[in-house]
Amino acid sequence: MCSLKNLFVSIIFFNILRLDLCANLNSKIIMKDAKEKYRFLITGGYRPKIDNLAKYIVSIRRKKYTWFFGDDHYCGGSIISPKVILSAAHCVCRGDSRIELKPLRPSDILVVAGTPRRLVVTEKTQALKVDKVICHAYYDPETMHNDIALLLLIKNIYEDGVSAQRISLQTSSLPPHTKCTLLGWGQIFTMGPLPDLILHTDIYIMSNEFCKEKDDDYFFGMMCATDEDDFEKDSCSGDSGGPLICNGSVAGIVSYGYGCALPDMPSYYTNVSSYRDWIRKNGLDKLRPVNFILLIVLQICITKD
Incomplete structure (x- = not known):
């Protein structure tokens, strides 16, 4: 009886070892195949030694990450002024049709600028809150026509020309x-x-x-x-x-x-x-009400002087 029991245990142990060896071998084969198959990366393909373009782009995220910094990234955007981010409407506007379309609440969005790193907070990282979301009035989520939007920020992005810069x-x-x-x-x-x-x-x-x-x-x-x-x-x-x-x-x-x-x-x-006039009208030429009031006060003071 003990002999049969020992034989049974030996067979099980042998199979476990065999499965483990096969798994390790398959893992090496898969990794070798992956390196060959994905030699060219879809979104990049390369990282330049000197990156002169990352300063123009921001990471658009949810208001709070789930597990770690950067795991909530879902879209990109371009800095076109210290307070205006250019992006796609489908990133910040929700609805199954143009009639149901609504912009996301500004408080649900965070814009991260100043760094080419998604997961690392550097001394140049800037996390900025959104004041207003502007979607093109004729954006159609079914056809993707007019897929353009603007994010107006509460505070200016600090532009140093190296880590963050308008384009x-x-x-x-x-x-x-x-x-x-x-x-x-x-x-x-x-x-x-x-x-x-x-x-x-x-x-x-x-x-x-x-x-x-x-x-x-x-x-x-x-x-x-x-x-x-x-x-x-x-x-x-x-x-x-x-x-x-x-x-x-x-x-x-x-x-x-x-x-x-x-x-x-x-x-x-x-x-x-094709959207230069729309961008100027809704973003670059748009002043927040408080700024507009300050501008009027300044003009009055200049006139009196």
């Missing part, structure tokens, strides 16, 4: 094959993790004919971009609202795509040059 708006539509840079903290592959240190990738603006061919809902105010020689360069979940930077200006806002890095499929961006 200019592209003033005219760019020709096809213009090289641009996309950057953000989005997933490094479909359903994959989000990076801590911001990633970059270089892609090219495509012609309107190409964009329309790939998506029947292609509309005024849109643009699409990709790299036809390397489809794995693409935006992904978490990059939304961030900038597509061309010739030193923000030309596009990450809007949507069909999956991440699918062959022969570009991602779509809001064309900033």
